[in-house]
Amino acid sequence: MATTALPVTMSAVRRARVTQEARLDVWADQLCTAAAQFPGFVGSDVHRRHTRRTHEVRVTLVFASATEAAAWESSSIRGELTAAGDALTEELSIALAPQQPVAGRARTALVVWTGLVPFALLLNALGEHLLEHLPVVPRTMVSTMILVPLAVYIGIPAVQRSLARWHARRPLR
Known part of the structure; x- marks a missing residue:
């Protein structure tokens, strides 16, 4: 080749x-x-x-x-x-260090989805009856106000830590 x-x-x-x-x-x-x-x-x-x-x-x-x-x-x-x-x-007082490669969009989408789904399932299973009386737009706004912070601050970092540990255990090829 x-x-x-x-x-x-x-x-x-x-x-x-x-x-x-x-x-x-x-x-x-x-x-x-x-x-x-x-x-x-x-x-x-x-x-x-x-x-x-x-x-x-x-x-x-x-x-x-x-x-x-x-x-x-x-x-x-x-x-x-x-x-x-x-x-x-x-002289510039800063050093221009090489940047880490950016994760691909597919990987980013998968990490976000994986960090979001558990909280979405919990909200739908446990909180659906509390929100069912609301019209669609307010119900969506309330659910996303709950889901997005949970995913951003808890779910996605947990997925990234898991992936980092998994990558660290993989043998080099």
């Missing part, structure tokens, strides 16, 4: 020193132009964020594979541009 290389996205945020805002914008464009000359370059994006006190630039570069991204990262032109960018920017 042939394996396909996955694209690699790299992103960096720079905050301009005072009076260097325009030069930082030019630098970001130069960085994207230089990266575009490398094999495997897929695309780039520059997002500028201005506030009263700061001017930040987020540069995102996409390469077709990790090998091509590594070639860009180890290139002399990237090193020169990075040094030039350092002269225009102040």
